[in-house]
Amino acid sequence: MGERIVVTGGGGFIGAHLVKRLVHxxxxxxxxxxxxxxxxxRFAEVADDVRLYTCDxxxxDALESAFAGAEVVMHLAAINGTENFYTQPELVLDVGLxxxxAVVNAGRAANVPDVVLASTAEVYQTPSIVPTPETIPLMLPDSLNPRYSYGGSKIVTxxxxxxxxxxxxRKVQVFRPHNVFGPNMGWKxxxxxxxxxxxAAQDAGDAAFPIQGDGSETRSFCYVDDVVQGILTMYANGGHREVYHIGSDVELSIRNLAERIGRIVGVDLDIQPGEAAFGGTPRRCPDITKMRALGWSPEVDLDEGLARTVAWYRENRDVKPANDLM
Known part of the structure; x- marks a missing residue:
């Protein structure tokens, strides 16, 4: 066996992909x-090679036991999902903060030398520079808006x-993943x-497709396997007390995302603009120069990643969990 690593949130979307890669x-x-x-x-294929601590x-105290003997802890546990930020802000904040x-204090108590923590692009909200470097000021636009429960918790993280x-x-690193996607990523x-x-539109023969806003908002979507590779490259090659943006630097409008998904599904969607969500960000695209300098860049083409994701949801569309946090 190799060195011991603990992944918090290893049953989550990114966490499970990371766990499988680490085992391999x-x-x-x-x-x-x-x-x-x-x-x-999510990590069933390697479950026999993983020790699971089912604790909060x-x-x-439970973390100190789980962390004993570890070389590194990678802390990914969080209540994610944009819908949850609006509907479960207290839980988002409580788990986040x-x-x-608990993770950093347990790591110290258990003498873990390295710790890696997941942050988010939400920490800088609406940036003044796009593509956005790691040095951008962090911002909480409105403490009254529950949308910022997640971003606020990650600023404090x-x-x-x-x-x-x-x-x-010995080594503390923070990575900010940007719009990670892939199979089995949840439902929110x-x-x-x-x-x-x-x-559903394909099944119904009705291509009407309402969206929030006019679809001009942009994001940069990065396939989960690329993000996992980025985390491991950062840990291997990156420095102590550093922040890294991990994501794609190809900017895409939400309208274009919907059109691409429609083409892959096989339906010509009639995209209908609607009211924008309060607190949304018009543009988001990371500057990944710092990660490129470590030898990493995304490799999975957006349409290929979307095709893999569509295939999974087509196959599993009827198994949406009852858990309202998913």
Missing amino acids: DGWDVAVVDNMVRGDAS VRDQ RGAL ELIAFNYAQEHY HVEPQFILRAL
């Missing part, structure tokens, strides 16, 4: 996940990462929602 790379892998939002079936990431504190136990850790993100609606 020869790591001794442990997962911390209470499976409230995660699902162990806010439980420091108390989880980050970054502060916790770099200021708690900074004398203890734009890609699965668009895919399921396009499939």
